[in-house]
Amino acid sequence: MSEVHVGQSIFRKEGTDKVTGRARYVDDLTFPDMLHGVTVRSPIARGRLRGVQFGDGIPWHEFTIVTAQDIKDIPGANCVALILEDQPYLAHETINHPEEPILLLAHKDKYLLEEARRAITFEIEPLPAIFSIEDSLNQTETIWGEDNTFKTFLIEKGYVDAAWAQADFIVEGEYETGAQEQLYIEPNGMIAIANPTDGVTVWGSMQCPYYVHKALIKLFDLSPEKVRVVQAVTGGGFGGKEEYPSMIAGHAALLAWKAGKPVKLIYDRAEDMAATTKRHPSKTRIRTAVGKDGKLLATEIDFTIDGGAYATLSSVVLSRGTIHAAGPYNWPNVRVRSRAVATNHPPHGAFRGFGAPQSIFAMERHLNKVAQTVGLSPEELRRRNFLKSGETTSTGQVINEKIDLDSLLTRALKLSDYHVKKKRFAEFNATSAIEKKGIGFATFMHGAGFTGSGEVYLSSVVGIEATETGNVRVLTSNTEIGQGSFTIFSQIAADALGITLDQIEIAQPDTANVPNSGPTVASRTTMIVGKLVESAALGLRQTLVNSGLLGERYSAAEFAEACRQHIAKYGELKSFSKYEPPPGVHWDDEKYQGEAYGAYAWAVYVAEVTVDLTTYETRVDDFIALQEVGKVINPVLAAGQIEGGVAQAIGYALYEHVVWREGRMVNNQMTNYIMPTSADVPPIRVYFEELPYAYGPSGAKGIGELPMDGPAPAILNAIEDAIGQPSIQTFLGQIPLMPETLMKAMTAGGGND
Amino acid sequence: MTDKVSVSFTVNGESKTARVWPMARLLDVLREELQLTGTKEGCGEGECGACSVIVDGELVNSCLIPAAQIAGASVTTIEGVTAGADGERLNAVQQSFIEHGGAQCGICTPGMVLAAVSLLEKIPQPTEADIRNGLAGNLCRCTGYMKIFDSVVKACQ
Numbered sequence: 042m043s044e045v046h047v048g049q050s051i052f053r054k055e056g057t058d059k060v061t062g063r064a065r066y067v068d069d070l071t072f073p074d075m076l077h078g079v080t081v082r083s084p085i086a087r088g089r090l091r092g093v094q095f096g097d098g099i100p101w102h103e104f105t106i107v108t109a110q111d112i113k114d115i116p117g118a119n120c121v122a123l124i125l126e127d128q129p130y131l132a133h134e135t136i137n138h139p140e141e142p143i144l145l146l147a148h149k150d151k152y153l154l155e156e157a158r159r160a161i162t163f164e165i166e167p168l169p170a171i172f173s174i175e176d177s178l179n180q181t182e183t184i185w186g187e188d189n190t191f192k193t194f195l196i197e198k199g200y201v202d203a204a205w206a207q208a209d210f211i212v213e214g215e216y217e218t219g220a221q222e223q224l225y226i227e228p229n230g231m232i233a234i235a236n237p238t239d240g241v242t243v244w245g246s247m248q249c250p251y252y253v254h255k256a257l258i259k260l261f262d263l264s265p266e267k268v269r270v271v272q273a274v275t276g277g278g279f280g281g282k283e284e285y286p287s288m289i290a291g292h293a294a295l296l297a298w299k300a301g302k303p304v305k306l307i308y309d310r311a312e313d314m315a316a317t318t319k320r321h322p323s324k325t326r327i328r329t330a331v332g333k334d335g336k337l338l339a340t341e342i343d344f345t346i347d348g349g350a351y352a353t354l355s356s357v358v359l360s361r362g363t364i365h366a367a368g369p370y371n372w373p374n375v376r377v378r379s380r381a382v383a384t385n386h387p388p389h390g391a392f393r394g395f396g397a398p399q400s401i402f403a404m405e406r407h408l409n410k411v412a413q414t415v416g417l418s419p420e421e422l423r424r425r426n427f428l429k430s431g432e433t434t435s436t437g438q439v440i441n442e443k444i445d446l447d448s449l450l451t452r453a454l455k456l457s458d459y460h461v462k463k464k465r466f467a468e469f470n471a472t473s474a475i476e477k478k479g480i481g482f483a484t485f486m487h488g489a490g491f492t493g494s495g496e497v498y499l500s501s502v503v504g505i506e507a508t509e510t511g512n513v514r515v516l517t518s519n520t521e522i523g524q525g526s527f528t529i530f531s532q533i534a535a536d537a538l539g540i541t542l543d544q545i546e547i548a549q550p551d552t553a554n555v556p557n558s559g560p561t562v563a564s565r566t567t568m569i570v571g572k573l574v575e576s577a578a579l580g581l582r583q584t585l586v587n588s589g590l591l592g593e594r595y596s597a598a599e600f601a602e603a604c605r606q607h608i609a610k611y612g613e614l615k616s617f618s619k620y621e622p623p624p625g626v627h628w629d630d631e632k633y634q635g636e637a638y639g640a641y642a643w644a645v646y647v648a649e650v651t652v653d654l655t656t657y658e659t660r661v662d663d664f665i666a667l668q669e670v671g672k673v674i675n676p677v678l679a680a681g682q683i684e685g686g687v688a689q690a691i692g693y694a695l696y697e698h699v700v701w702r703e704g705r706m707v708n709n710q711m712t713n714y715i716m717p718t719s720a721d722v723p724p725i726r727v728y729f730e731e732l733p734y735a736y737g738p739s740g741a742k743g744i745g746e747l748p749m750d751g752p753a754p755a756i757l758n759a760i761e762d763a764i765g766q767p768s769i770q771t772f773l774g775q776i777p778l779m780p781e782t783l784m785k786a787m788t789a790g791g792g793n794d
Numbered sequence: 795m796t797d798k799v800s801v802s803f804t805v806n807g808e809s810k811t812a813r814v815w816p817m818a819r820l821l822d823v824l825r826e827e828l829q830l831t832g833t834k835e836g837c838g839e840g841e842c843g844a845c846s847v848i849v850d851g852e853l854v855n856s857c858l859i860p861a862a863q864i865a866g867a868s869v870t871t872i873e874g875v876t877a878g879a880d881g882e883r884l885n886a887v888q889q890s891f892i893e894h895g896g897a898q899c900g901i902c903t904p905g906m907v908l909a910a911v912s913l914l915e916k917i918p919q920p921t922e923a924d925i926r927n928g929l930a931g932n933l934c935r936c937t938g939y940m941k942i943f944d945s946v947v948k949a950c951q
Contacts, residue, residue, distance in 0.1 A: 052893060053897065055900070056891070056897060057884070058900070059897045059899075059903050060888040060889075060896075060903055060907055061832065061872065061873075061876045061881065061884070061888065062832020062833070062871070062876075062903075063832065064900050066834070066901065068831075224935055225899070225901075226834075226836040226844055226899070226901045226902045226933060226934070226935055227836070227901040228836070274900065275899065276834070276899045276900065276901025277899040277935050277936055278899075279935070309838055310836065310837040310838055310839070523898035523899030523900070523936045524898070525898070677894070677941070678895065680895070680941070681895045681938075681940075684937060684938035684939075684941065685936045685937050686938070688937075688938030688939065689935065689938075710841070711837045711839065711841035711842055711933070716933060716935065718930045718931075718933060719926045719927075719930050719939045719942070719943070720926050722938055722939050722940075724940070725938050725940050
């Protein structure tokens with residue numbers, strides 16, 4: 042297979058539609074006789090629903106109204122099918138979080154609909170609610186299951202308890218991360234047509250059509266072929282459109298079922314921010330044993346995430362966070378205990394990185410504290426402990442990749458002019474009273490694909506079919522959400538078949554037409570699904586060769602002719618490929634031991650900051666992102682992924698502060714929840730190293746989540762360098778680090794450990 | 795209650811008259827009355843810029859403009875930036891966004907392209923600071939802005 046297109050910065054396949062405004066997002070679609078829908082939600086965090094009041098002045102008879110009772114009247118079940126079945130589409134007796142959906146309305150006039158929404162009041166008998174990890178762990182109230190715990194994990198390697206006695210230093214630290222809103226620029230939305238005869242069809246903004254499919258089958262108790270889910274062009278997801286679209290699709294479908302008309306349900310920004318999932322807040326305690334030579338002897342990590350009111354994806358987010366907690370270091374002894382707990386926040390969910398940014402933040406800040414305690418530089422401490430090829434991770438996975446983190450760090454520090462700048466900034470800071478400059482870095486890894494045996498359970502299938510015009514069409518359920526998946530699949534398929542890019546079509550994900558190739562999450566689309574595209578393409582070529590219609594060597598035109606002839610002679614021509622794990626991959630779900638991921642991406646990120654001691658604002662002045670990601674399929678798209686992830690993570694570190702009041706996000710507007718603008722971002726300089734991964738397409742690994750992991754600790758490490766504190770302070774263990782936090786800590790003399 | 799009013803204005807060079815509520819948002823008039831769905835709603839409060847259009851030479855958020863206010867005005871939307879009989883000729887900015895990775899999910903792209911077009915009309919050879927400031931009212935969550943800056947720079951070359 043010759044690489045003609047792979048490795049090239051091929052233009053985005055759907056680029057013209059996007060720059061001309063012709064791309065059709067869900068809110069751009071209309072259907073004859075379509076109604077608009079809205080969701081009426083709980084104003085309080087916890088209670089018992091006693092009644093509903095419909096206010097005066099609204100022609101209620103014109104409205105379609107759906108409550109939990111309507112779901113009882115259809116065959117299906119009132120739960121959003123995902124992992125556990127604890128979350129209802131509509132609350133019936135108990136309310137478990139603010140903004141919980143209780144009632145649905147539809148009407149053809151969306152202005153009147155908005156008035157109607159405001160005219161509804163609920164009688165709710167309040168119950169005490171809990172909003173912190175501490176209250177959940179202490180069971181101040183028991184709000185979920187027997188002990189408020191969705192899931193726990195324990196990873197054990199070596200003998201941690203024996204290590205403390207041999208330690209020259211024992212270093213302890215506590216770290217916290219806040220919630221973060223995905224803030225895709227296109228709010229969530231769905232359109233449904235649903236009736237008992239034809240079943241249910243939805244069009245919408247989503248990452249995972251087959252998640253929505255599974256959920257609607259359960260809600261309506263329909264056979265799979267009676268439910269059809271079509272992805273509209275989707276304006277960003279970042280995890281925020283992984284699980285919640287199942288809820289919205291169900292709501293739109295319930296209204297459409299009752300109304301007998303198409304229903305469009307589009308969230309406005311305030312609703313999207315207040316009601317849908319965010320990144321899990323976390324708390325991490327780390328205790329580390331170190332020798333005086335700086336060798337890391339043991340670590341004990343206690344990692345807890347706030348899952349909100351229902352289980353949703355918390356167990357899987359926790360899993361990834363737990364496995365990544367020890368970082369790319371060679372720990373002889375590790376214990377990671379973790380848990381996801383319930384609070385009365387709206388459920389937290391998937392967001393790029395999926396638990397790893399939280400636990401990696403903690404470890405990368407902690408290691409700077411360890412370095413200070415031992416008397417080594419952050420650089421030297423890491424160099425003495427990097428995981429090397431042949432050594433094992435916390436789950437006992439032997440690193441087979443030829444990764445050399447020592448060289449990667451050297452290169453990143455050189456690219457950022459780290460040593461020169463560190464010295465220069467120290468001199469600058471000695472004479473500058475107001476502005477303080479600093480430089481810091483983080484080293485980390487991110488596993489691609491589903492964790493452990495996840496990919497085996499998914500058993501993804503990809504298809505390729507020849508069309509009557511002699512083109513081929515790639516059939517996957519993986520969505521294009523900005524990351525460039527359609528372009529990447531085209532490059533892989535064109536090279537596998539030895540044909541041109543314009544001979545490749547990508548089917549819009551539609552469960553009626555595409556097989557289930559799994560969700561568009563977990564940095565798996567290029568590495569796992571792309572490999573299946575490659576093998577399905579090779580299968581199709583082999584069929585043509587075996588039929589005698591195609592020689593071993595052929596031109597693009599001859600290939601097209603062979604496709605046409607094959608279809609004329611034998612009818613449809615399709616090739617499917619199903620996931621098989623690479624050889625030697627074993628995972629023990631009970632002990633959490635084994636090959637956690639097929640491959641890891643490895644990275645060193647360096648941040649340069651200025652802290653202004655008048656405003657206490659931190660500005661990121663320069664950013665180097667160096668990563669080893671296997672073969673880069675499309676350099677411009679890949680760099681775009683990294684740059685976008687870094688910008689989101691700068692927001693995570695410094696700007697994006699979810700303000701909670703009684704469990705509800707109160708700054709649910711772009712006016713007061715601040716994400717980075719074009720005026721805020723530093724130059725983000727992206728560099729790749731490419732060690733081909735044997736089981737990825739052309740050697741590629743996953744990169745989507747990686748850039749979310751490193752920036753926050755790199756930036757806080759740089760702030761620590763800038764403000765020159767002798768020991769790490771508590772406030773530097775928390776993100777987002779808001780100016781007011783920094784001011785309070787530095788002016789009151791508070792915040793010291 | 796006020797009645798609907800007739801508002802006449804020019805959109806992408808064509809005269810249009812729409813029967814609208816006086817306080818209807820220009821955004822809704824464009825999308826729902828004129829089926830110009832290239833203009834997107836991201837926040838509805840003038841923060842994100844996804845609904846940017848050019849009114850009488852100025853870049854504005856169409857979610858903040860009441861319909862009554864555009865009587866007699868000249869409005870350019872993303873559909874008007876693409877030239878030719880059926881919109882087949884791309885503007886240099888659009889072409890550059892395709893070639894240099896300026897668009898990812900595409901939802902901010904129409905507004906971002908209009909912001910860039912508006913900037914280049916005022917400053918044909920912008921500095922990096924001009925570009926950063928000129929686009930600061932248009933939020934993008936995908937790109938981290940680097941490839942957008944690159945697209946604008948290359949569009950001037």
